Amino acid sequence: MQSKQSINLADVFLSLAYAMDLCSPELSSHQLRTAFISWEIAGAAGRSQESIERIFATAMLHDIGALSPEEKLSLHNNETFNTEPHCILGEILFNYVPLLHSSAKIVRHHHTRYVEMDGLADDDTVFESQVIHLADVLERSITRKKFILHQNEDLTAKIVSLSGKDIHPEVVQFFLETSGREEFWLDVMNQRLYSQLLAEGPFRLREVALQEIGSISELFRHVIDFRSNFTATHSTGVSTCAASLAELYGLSNAEVWEMEIAGNFHDLGKLAVPNCILEKPGKLTAEEYAVMRQHTYYTYAILNSVRGLEEIAEWGAYHHEKLDGSGYPFHLNMDQLKTGARIMMVADIFTALGEDRPYRKRLGKDTLTGIIKKQADEGKLDSRVTDVLFDNYDVVYTRTQEKQVQAFDYYKQKFASLKQKISSDKK
Numbered sequence: 001m002q003s004k005q006s007i008n009l010a011d012v013f014l015s016l017a018y019a020m021d022l023c024s025p026e027l028s029s030h031q032l033r034t035a036f037i038s039w040e041i042a043g044a045a046g047r048s049q050e051s052i053e054r055i056f057a058t059a060m061l062h063d064i065g066a067l068s069p070e071e072k073l074s075l076h077n078n079e080t081f082n083t084e085p086h087c088i089l090g091e092i093l094f095n096y097v098p099l100l101h102s103s104a105k106i107v108r109h110h111h112t113r114y115v116e117m118d119g120l121a122d123d124d125t126v127f128e129s130q131v132i133h134l135a136d137v138l139e140r141s142i143t144r145k146k147f148i149l150h151q152n153e154d155l156t157a158k159i160v161s162l163s164g165k166d167i168h169p170e171v172v173q174f175f176l177e178t179s180g181r182e183e184f185w186l187d188v189m190n191q192r193l194y195s196q197l198l199a200e201g202p203f204r205l206r207e208v209a210l211q212e213i214g215s216i217s218e219l220f221r222h223v224i225d226f227r228s229n230f231t232a233t234h235s236t237g238v239s240t241c242a243a244s245l246a247e248l249y250g251l252s253n254a255e256v257w258e259m260e261i262a263g264n265f266h267d268l269g270k271l272a273v274p275n276c277i278l279e280k281p282g283k284l285t286a287e288e289y290a291v292m293r294q295h296t297y298y299t300y301a302i303l304n305s306v307r308g309l310e311e312i313a314e315w316g317a318y319h320h321e322k323l324d325g326s327g328y329p330f331h332l333n334m335d336q337l338k339t340g341a342r343i344m345m346v347a348d349i350f351t352a353l354g355e356d357r358p359y360r361k362r363l364g365k366d367t368l369t370g371i372i373k374k375q376a377d378e379g380k381l382d383s384r385v386t387d388v389l390f391d392n393y394d395v396v397y398t399r400t401q402e403k404q405v406q407a408f409d410y411y412k413q414k415f416a417s418l419k420q421k422i423s424s425d426k427k
Contacts, residue, residue: 005210009099010203011306012216014194017060019220019302022272023069027076030139032193035059037135039202041171042128044178049202051128056202058094058103059132062110064219065089067227068275076140083111092414093222097215099208105129110136114168130168134159134175137167139188148189149182210308214257217264222415224267225407228279230358231267232411233404234351238319239263240403242347244396248388249343259340262316266344269298269317281358296320297329315340319348322380334379342382346372346389349381351400369393 017031038059042052065086066072074081091108094100105121109129117126141155142148156179163172178184190196198204221235243260251259270278273295277288284292300317303309318341321327323334327345337345353368363371369390376386389396 005308006207007210007213007306007308008203009206009208010198010201011308012208012213013057013060013203014198014201015302015305016216016220018194019268019271019298020061020063020072022269022298023274024073026144027072028144029193030076031060031063032197033139033142033188034062034132034135035201036188036193036197037138037175038131039197040178040184041131041135041174044174045127045131045170047128051124053202053206054103054106055128055131057100058106058110058128059135061094061100062090062107062132062136064093064107064223065091067223069272070275087111089415093219096222097219099212099216100219106132113166115165127168127171130171134167134171137162138175142188148185152179152185210258213309214261217261220268221264222411224270226411226415227275229416230279230356231270233407234355235264235267236407237351237355237400237404238266238344238347241351241396241400242315242344244392244399245343245347245385245388246340248392248396249339249385251339255340258312259315259343262312262340262344263347265303265312266299266316266319266348267295268302269295269300272298279358283359293320293328300330311338311340314338315344319344321345322375323382324379326380339382339385342385346381346385349375350389350396354397354400365393365397 014032017035021027021030021032035056038055039052042055047055063072063075063086065088066075067086067089071086075083075086087108087110090110091104094104094107105125106129109117109121109125110132112120112129112133114126114130114133117130120126121129138155138159141158143151156176159167159172159175163169187193187196221239225231225233225235239260240263242263243256246256246259273292277284277291280288296317296319300313303313303316306313315338318327318330318332318337321330321332321337321341322345323337323342325331325333349372350368353363353371356362372381372386372389375381376383
């Protein structure tokens, strides 16, 4: 039996949009500002509520196909950067989630120039993707260290200069109608824009069943893992292992399912970690390790901000904590770590030790179980959970491997060739 709990959709989208811009101050609020600008233009154009919601949802996640922080920064700062691969990946990812199906073509064309769109899409897709295109160009053109009312006229002039060529002239006209107010520009740069969109935005009253969060968690599992060959199946493995251990431990069906969601999201904070650290072949420096250690903090901060996901936030984010308080980043102890978090701790280390890493090959069963047993004996891991793992090792291992093989096949089919194209375009 699955949970009947509902989640506010604005909470979910805004939190995930925030997560996508974690990697650099240069990107701070890019997704949110693009969404706000798009929402204002769509409103000025008198679009239907369905169209406004579609535009807003797409804008909040429009750069989802740019998987690494390095790619996001190149995309943000370089107007000649090849945008095609991340638009294609964005369409693939949007099609993975029923809530985003209708937005897939929009994200696919959100960098397509107006003069190149004839025959590529229907009128609604052209208009809606052009709204996001304008908003994205505008937001990327803002100088963050300069007062917005000292640059808004130049920004407006730039958008006008692109009318009829890069941007749909009607979209430009609707932008001019809404941007003539100082309020518009001050809202764009408002430090409380997140709260404003949560309270007033299109999804403020939209509730979805917790079940629908499952497909969104799978979407972000791909975004988190598919950045690297070394992590391409990690969250799939952790999710599968955690759900299996939860079931074998005796948790309810609803808790097992929520554990799977927590496993999908557990490394969400790694969106803030550069690929050069994730894929480093040698030992991390102290400075690099400090960057890596922030990821569980951000997983917790992002998920815990979504009302109704508080328990999933704990289960997912506490996977590097230890029962003796020696873990990170919260240094919680056994009195503060619930069963779900204890299961996730074991699932993460089990999965990680059984995977290839840039600095080592995967470990065999004897070595892997020896490391886990040692941590349980030292009071770092819950021996009740590790006993469940050891008593059912073949079952848990087989389930985890099967799911990881499926995930890697999907990764190779849908993502690997485009990642290679991105790398080639950079050379």
